Amino acid sequence: MYSIGQVSARSGVNIETIRYYERKGILPAPARTQSGRRQYDRDDLSRLRFVRKCRDLGFSMSDAKALLGLAISGGMNCGEAKPIAQAHLDAVVKKMAELARLREALRSLVDACREPSSECPMLGLIFEVSDIPA
Amino acid sequence: MYSIGQVSARSGVNIETIRYYERKGILPAPARTQSGRRQYDRDDLSRLRFVRKCRDLGFSMSDAKALLGLAISGGMNCGEAKPIAQAHLDAVVKKMAELARLREALRSLVDACREPSSECPMLGLIFEVSDIPA
DNA sequence: TGTGCAACCTGTAGCGGCTACAGGATCAAG
DNA sequence: CTTGATCCTGTAGCCGCTACAGGTTGCACA
Known part of the structure; x- marks a missing residue:
């Protein structure tokens, strides 16, 4: 007890x-x-x-x-337990793929800031991508 | 407007x-x-x-x-923006490592359920790991 | 036996980052 | 003039905890 x-x-x-x-x-x-x-x-x-x-x-x-x-x-019974675990495993794999994309995007942003500039290229990039198309 | x-x-x-x-x-x-x-x-x-x-x-x-x-x-100014992005990038990398561990653990659990068994080995494994030591 | 403090109890509120209402006002088209 | 879309505020819910407040016990020690 x-x-x-x-x-x-x-x-x-x-x-x-x-x-x-x-x-x-x-x-x-x-x-x-x-x-x-x-x-x-x-x-x-x-x-x-x-x-x-x-x-x-x-x-x-x-x-x-x-x-x-x-x-x-x-x-x-595996019949019920396995699909739960498999679905979770799939979700983890999917999440990792998302994070990998994120990581690359962040890397290229951070890399843009190599040489010191008064106009931060990283912030510029984020703004650019979100530029007004229409 | x-x-x-x-x-x-x-x-x-x-x-x-x-x-x-x-x-x-x-x-x-x-x-x-x-x-x-x-x-x-x-x-x-x-x-x-x-x-x-x-x-x-x-x-x-x-x-x-x-x-x-x-x-x-x-x-x-990069001086302030870059560290924020770098810290986030580090966190993403760390998170991916965590998920990779998780993925392997889940894979071995799911793999344990290869042959249909009435006593699901996966659930057994989770219980085992959490067995009472003291 | 008293006392003091640790450990427990319930209930509620907060975190981040939204989302989903309820219940009302306003706008624009037919 | 009516209808329906859009807007407004305010509040509550989601997950998975965590952190209180304010109160009761349990136990060791003098």
Whole structure:
């Protein structure tokens, strides 16, 4: 039996965040002591760590909730879990492509500022691109 | 002279977003007609497009505000603009590295689900990693 | 047994960057 | 003169937390 402070320390998840997960229904509400304090058991801790791991992997909270549900409900069926992970993987790959474009655009802007000029070419470029066509 | 709808169409920025930028002080408040409607001139439109371009480049709103300020205030000095862009570029590169790690982790999880199994290995892996050490 | 402080509780508000209303005023065309 | 598009303000919601305020417990030590 752990207090919220203890599961926080053991999971690396902020106390406020744990309560937040509970409020949002990501985690089931744990038992309470007579005075109303949350009391977590080993399974509660495992679930919290699972959610934390999902978040570390970049899954949304609703994905984390769904995956935890699948993991808990005996099933553990790839049929449902894999597409969630695959979709997230696809999103990550897509995001990386976007960032790569951004990086190149930023590089060319920063490179434009090689020699010190009173009229910053970078700012000029941003203005140019946004010049009035019509 | 453009209405807010016209600058929205010409800049590709949502009407509500334009008003939001004004509220947040990113853009200066434009003139108004007698009846209180916003009236934008060419410069207003240029500024809006500049901000939009900054946002497209992934700059934060406060960066966009700062860059616009530098671009407007005659100065256009690289000395102030370049570090902002460089810092953002660094952040983008860092973010890409994070995403690359994520992508590999997700790939190995998804790959674990090659052969159909009733006990999804992916979910097992997430649980494993979050197993109770102490 | 008192006392002091750490840890807990609930509820609410804030962050960034929008988006989406509600409920009203105004404009321009038919 | 009516209709419908466009505009106005103000407020609330989204995500995933984080940070309070203001109150109750639990526990160690004198």
